[in-house]
Amino acid sequence: MINFTDLERKLKKHELDNCYVFCGSDEKLIKQHVKFVTDNVLKSDFMDLNYSKFDGNKADFEAIIESCETMPFMSDKKVVVVYRASFLSDSGGSKTSGDLKSENFQLLNEYLSNPAPHCILIIYYVFSNDREKPSAKIKKLDKKACVIKVDKLRGEVLQKKCMDLFQAAGSKIGKAELTLFCSQVDNNMDIVVNEIEKLVSYAEGRDITKEDILAMMPQKSENDIFNLVDYLSQKNIKRALDILNELIYKGEKIPLILFMIARQFNLLFNIKLGIESGKTKEILAGELRLHPYICEKMISQSMKFTLKGLKRNIELCLDTEKTLKSTSTDNKINMEVFMIKTVM
Incomplete structure (x- = not known):
């Protein structure tokens, strides 16, 4: 299993693999990596004729293999992308869905024993949260394919990416302000892009200031709350309590943590009510x-x-x-009792 830096180095040496498997929690970042491989393999002239894409949640894997084995047009290589490949997860689900996932994985495993030399098969699986690890299936594929774990951008790499995005949007930001922005933003590329767009619009052509950043950006802990509630939905109280302890360790006050959890449940209630009454994602957003x-x-x-x-x-x-x-009892114990009650 390699990272993006290793992948970049291999492609610069023109070392191509027949199959790339990307996994990580940031889908936008994964898509950028997939595009990087595709752009290195295919010429733009015949891109449409030698590029196929399949939904990994719905596609018949035999159709995917058939596409892989079809010869490219006016090109040495073709690219087949399978996105959101849920069959690479270890979770089961219903018996029918579990059987289909196992069958798709088995067909992939058999295909990779003798892959079509003219095809680059790219598969990606998006983790359900930041704490998910590569599944046993993905680790098994590491012997037959080039597996890339897409870690979120951090440190200087994140700062360089954000600076490029600010400059592309025609806005200026100083080094100190950029450091503050990167320390506050959740390093998910969809969210990073959205926050930069908001700040650029808010600044209306002037340089981004520290005050702009503090006024416009959400607290980073909101992502932890999302994951905490997600674990409660799975009745995984141990992992939910781990996040609670992390938040307390980072200095978040228990009343604020409870407030953010309550806000999350309220949003989920309104969203579910809206969906059941026929509202679309766009309307709800x-x-x-x-x-x-x-x-x-x-x-x-x-x-x-x-x-x-x-x-x-x-x-x-x-x-x-x-x-x-109203009581003088231990707030942390009260929070733990509350979380246990939510999964009962």
């Missing part, structure tokens, strides 16, 4: 003032709860808030 990417993730998360369950959890939030304000 506008009404709730959410970025479309965040709204999409929250729609998926809302499906893990019933309306009754969300209403009960909101009531538990209110009860716990009263307990925190």
